[in-house]
Amino acid sequence: MGLKERPAVSRVEQREQTKSRILEAAMACFARLGFEGTHFSHITEHCGVKRSTVLYHFQSKENLWREAVKSVVERFDEAFSQSLNLCDPSSDQARVRALMSAFIDALIAVPQYGQIYLREGSSEGERLDWLVSNFGPPRAMAIGFEDRHLQERIRLSIVRDILGASLISVVTLGPMMEASLAAALGKKPAGLHPMTDYRKQELIEALMLIVFPL
Template sequence: NQMAARTPKTRQRAQQKRAEDTRRLLLEAAIEMFATVGFEGVTVAALEEEAGVQRGLLRYHFGSKDALWREAVDRAFTQSETAIRELFVDELAKRGGDRLAALIAAYIRGSARHPEMLNFIMREANVESDRRDYIAEKHVSRFADMISQASGRPKSVYDFYALAGAMNFVFVSPAGARRIWKKEPFSDAFIKRHIESIIALFRHGWGESSSS
C-alpha cells in the first residue's frame, strides 16, 4: 500500500525531471546555435534536433522560438555577468584595490569564458528588430552600469565602447589571432598578456602597451 501510495509522486518527480532536462537541453542548444548563426538562421526543427528532443517540445516548453531566444539571451548574459562580478572581487584583492586593472582583468576573463554573450550582440546589432532593442535595453545598459560601478566613473557611452571593444573583440573573432599572429586567444598565456596590454594601454597610452 505504501508503495502504491508513493507511485504517483514518484511518477510526478520523474516527469518534472524530464521536463527540466528537456528545457535545459533546449536552452543549451539555443545559446550555441543563436550565438553562432543568429535567430533567423535557426529553425525550430534544427533546435530540437541539436537538443536531441522530440519534435514539438520547443513550443510545449517555451511557446515559441522567439521566447526561447529571449531566455537563451538572458541565460548567456547572466552567466557572463555573474562570472565577471565574481572575477572582479578576486582581481581586486590580487591587485591591491586597483579598480581599473581589476575591471579589465575580470571583463577579459569573463568574456573568454562566455564569448556567446558577445556573439549574441554581434549577431543582432546590425539588424533593426525587437531582439536588438531587447539586448540593448535589458543587458548592454546593465553592463555599462557595472563598468561605471567598478571603475568609479560616471556611466559613459565612450568608456563602455572603448573598454568593451578593446577587451572583447578578439573573442568574437578569434580566427584573426590564430591565422595572422599564430596565437590561441583562449589560452591562459594569451589572456594574461591581453589583460596586461589593455591595462597598459588605458593607463599609459600606446607607448606603454605591448606590440607583440
C-alpha cells in the same frame, strides 16, 4: 549487497531537464549562427527533441532567443563576479583595471556573450532594443568610482562604448582569427584561446590610456 536503485525521475524533473537541454542548444546555436541563421532544425538536432517539444516549453523562436540570451547574461555575470572577487581595487585606476580584467576572463569563460553581441548588436530592430535593455551584466554595471567625472566618462560617454566594443571584439574574435590563420597555414588550430596573460595586460594598458589620457 545489491546495487541501490536510482530514484525514479519525476515528470516535473524530466520537463526541467528537457527544457534545460533545449536552452543549452539554443545558446550554442544563436551564438554561432545568430537569430536569423538559426532554425528550429538546428536546435532540435543539437538537443535531440522534436520541434513541438521546443514550442511547448518556449512558445516561439523569439521567446526562446530571449530566454537563451538571459541565460548567457546570467552566466557571464557570474563569471565576471567570481573573477572580480579575486581583486582588491584600492583606487579608481585599480578598479578600472580590475573591471577590464574580470570582463576579459568572463568573455573567455562564456564566449557566447561576445558572439551574440557581435552578431545581433549591429542589426536594428526589436532584438537590438531588447539587447540594449537586458544585455548589460548587473555586477559590472553596478561598479562605482570615487571620481564623479570618471564615473560619467565611463557610464555616459563614448568611452564606455569604446571599452566594451574593444574588449568584446578583441577577445571574441581572437579564437576565430587563430583558427583562420591556422587554416591559411595548413595547420590545425591549437584549440587554445589566444588571449595570453601578456596579451591581456597589453590590451588593458592600451585601454587605460583612453580612460586616463596622459
